[in-house]
Amino acid sequence: MPDKPRFKGIILDIDGVLKRGSTPIPGAPETVKKLRELGLKIIFLSNLSTKSREQYVDILRNRIGVDVSPDELVLATSATADYVAKHSKTKKVYFVGHKGLRDELEKAGLIIVDNPEEAEFLVAGSPFDEKGFVTEENKWKFTGAIRAILLAKARFVAVNPDKLFPGPDGKPIPGTGTFLGAITAATGVKPVIIGKPSEEIYRIALGKIGVSPSEVIMVGDQLETDIIPAKKLGLTTVLVLSGLTKREDLEKLDPEKKSMIDYVFEDVSGVLEIVR
Amino acid sequence: MPDKPRFKGIILDIDGVLKRGSTPIPGAPETVKKLRELGLKIIFLSNLSTKSREQYVDILRNRIGVDVSPDELVLATSATADYVAKHSKTKKVYFVGHKGLRDELEKAGLIIVDNPEEAEFLVAGSPFDEKGFVTEENKWKFTGAIRAILLAKARFVAVNPDKLFPGPDGKPIPGTGTFLGAITAATGVKPVIIGKPSEEIYRIALGKIGVSPSEVIMVGDQLETDIIPAKKLGLTTVLVLSGLTKREDLEKLDPEKKSMIDYVFEDVSGVLEIVR
Numbered sequence: 001m002p003d004k005p006r007f008k009g010i011i012l013d014i015d016g017v018l019k020r021g022s023t024p025i026p027g028a029p030e031t032v033k034k035l036r037e038l039g040l041k042i043i044f045l046s047n048l049s050t051k052s053r054e055q056y057v058d059i060l061r062n063r064i065g066v067d068v069s070p071d072e073l074v075l076a077t078s079a080t081a082d083y084v085a086k087h088s089k090t091k092k093v094y095f096v097g098h099k100g101l102r103d104e105l106e107k108a109g110l111i112i113v114d115n116p117e118e119a120e121f122l123v124a125g126s127p128f129d130e131k132g133f134v135t136e137e138n139k140w141k142f143t144g145a146i147r148a149i150l151l152a153k154a155r156f157v158a159v160n161p162d163k164l165f166p167g168p169d170g171k172p173i174p175g176t177g178t179f180l181g182a183i184t185a186a187t188g189v190k191p192v193i194i195g196k197p198s199e200e201i202y203r204i205a206l207g208k209i210g211v212s213p214s215e216v217i218m219v220g221d222q223l224e225t226d227i228i229p230a231k232k233l234g235l236t237t238v239l240v241l242s243g244l245t246k247r248e249d250l251e252k253l254d255p256e257k258k259s260m261i262d263y264v265f266e267d268v269s270g271v272l273e274i275v276r
Numbered sequence: 277m278p279d280k281p282r283f284k285g286i287i288l289d290i291d292g293v294l295k296r297g298s299t300p301i302p303g304a305p306e307t308v309k310k311l312r313e314l315g316l317k318i319i320f321l322s323n324l325s326t327k328s329r330e331q332y333v334d335i336l337r338n339r340i341g342v343d344v345s346p347d348e349l350v351l352a353t354s355a356t357a358d359y360v361a362k363h364s365k366t367k368k369v370y371f372v373g374h375k376g377l378r379d380e381l382e383k384a385g386l387i388i389v390d391n392p393e394e395a396e397f398l399v400a401g402s403p404f405d406e407k408g409f410v411t412e413e414n415k416w417k418f419t420g421a422i423r424a425i426l427l428a429k430a431r432f433v434a435v436n437p438d439k440l441f442p443g444p445d446g447k448p449i450p451g452t453g454t455f456l457g458a459i460t461a462a463t464g465v466k467p468v469i470i471g472k473p474s475e476e477i478y479r480i481a482l483g484k485i486g487v488s489p490s491e492v493i494m495v496g497d498q499l500e501t502d503i504i505p506a507k508k509l510g511l512t513t514v515l516v517l518s519g520l521t522k523r524e525d526l527e528k529l530d531p532e533k534k535s536m537i538d539y540v541f542e543d544v545s546g547v548l549e550i551v552r
Contacts, residue, residue, distance in 0.1 A: 132419030134410045142450050143408030146440070150448055163462045164422070172426055174418050174462055181461020186439045186454040 007275050009041040009209035009216040016221030016243020017268050018064050025242045027269040029065040038275055043205045044068055047076045047195040049125040049159040049176045051100035076159045076195030077101045079204040080123060081108035083194050084157055090120045094148045096141040096179065097125025101159065116148035124183065124191060125159040125176055132173035142182060149187045160195030196225040202233050219271055221245055223257055231260040242267040283551050285317040285485035285492040292497030292519020293544050294340050301518050303545040305341040314551055319481045320344055323352045323471040325401040325435040325452045327376035352435045352471030353377045355480040356399060357384035359470050360433055366396045370424045372417040372455065373401025377435065392424035400459065400467060401435040401452055408449035418458060425463045436471030472501040478509050495547055497521055499533055507536040518543040
């Protein structure tokens with residue numbers, strides 16, 4: 001009788017692991033296919049604060065060539081919705097952000113309120129669009145968020161802490177973390193963060209896989225956001241060099257942090273060496 | 277021969293000293309008139325980040341019944357324009373805020389640039405209107421401010437640090453300080469503040485009076501923003517109880533800070549006791 005396979009589940013970060021910008025990383029679709037054939041439960045993870053799982057299924061199909069079901073996706077938006085739904089009593093949420101976040105909150109059974117003073121939770125995504133404009137829907141939300149906290153004592157939850165992104169011209173545009181800086185300055189209150197580098201999004205991913213952390217691999221391209229929180233929860237960690245971390249960066253890493261990386265591979269196809 | 281008068285100039289805070297909201301404080305116009313008759317040079321001071329001196333002349337005439345010339349006004353907007361004009365080489369400014377600030381910057385000989393990457397200075401007022409909406413003109417300015425700092429290494433100057441104001445419904449709306457929280461979170465850079473409680477606005481007011489600080493009185497309604505910076509510069513300080521500080525608050529003050537108040541009066545008419 002063959003040995004039982006050591007790993008039953010795998011969490012794949014999307015950016016830097018399966019795609020770079022809009023470009024798929026070579027070998028990624030084939031690797032996903034083989035992982036499925038080996039019977040591993042796969043979770044695809046993204047810190048994006050603007051899209052719902054339904055929207056993201058299309059991105060994965062069109063940009064990476066991987067067919068996934070919404071159930072296999074854990075996004076910062078959906079993880080936030082799950083967290084708030086679990087902790088909320090009245091279900092009333094004042095929200096800042098995009099349609100994708102709103103859809104996930106509603107799908108989780110939460111009620112979006114227009115009046116911040118009715119909110120039990122303030123859920124913050126980014127009020128900025130992909131060109132760096134405050135969107136029409138969000139132009140009063142700085143005020144609404146402040147009122148939810150100060151007047152309704154709403155609990156403050158944020159999708160991710162990411163302050164800057166490259167815009168379409170490659171230059172910086174603000175993200176959720178920039179908005180959080182404004183609200184914390186105004187109110188003195190800091191949010192609970194759900195997305196990476198918080199461990200919360202990994203807990204939610206693990207819950208979906210439904211096996212022990214020691215039977216799950218995390219594959220990511222960044223030490224601080226991918227490897228450290230996953231290792232703290234007891235997962236086996238794989239750093240790939242197809243994203244933001246390059247081989248020469250490895251030498252500069254703090255030795256204690258570096259010790260949290262179990263395997264280093266050029267790209268995601270390397271994980272096939274440890275799962276079969 | 278009579279003694280020389282001890283005081284030659286007086287700085288009058290506007291809110292809480294001459295008016296409360298839109299309501300004039302009784303006796304204020306008469307007191308201003310008497311101070312003029314006594315030959316004192318008067319400077320009217322406001323931390324407002326949205327109005328130019330031309331606009332504010334109308335507010336003083338219509339809401340307080342005091343005729344002033346723009347030269348007698350030191351606003352956070354005009355003081356900021358003076359500061360930047362003095363320190364700038366290229367005169368190129370990327371600005372966030374309202375028309376009143378833009379007008380003051382232009383009047384000071386500065387050039388407003390649309391492209392943040394051309395800026396030598398980033399001048400930040402509030403991107404929010406009086407109902408708490410991000411204005412049409414300012415909806416890309418979070419991005420622009422971040423790019424001015426990160427890409428053009430622009431020097432970051434802020435009109436005031438005020439985080440919250442009461443809106444038309446009496447509930448909080450964000451001000452310049454909330455915007456500053458966002459930009460500092462995104463860039464790690466803190467601004468030079470010109471408005472109260474910075475001493476800079478008092479230096480600019482003193483410069484306009486043109487006499488020694490020991491010959492000037494500061495009249496304000498708040499310890500932290502009015503009394504402390506003025507006393508640090510060597511002015512004689514008067515706290516009035518017609519604004520935010522009440523008699524019962526005086527007992528709770530830190531003794532060292534309290535010692536910075538030279539006189540306490542019910543309202544601004546009390547200063548007539550010390551000037552004649």
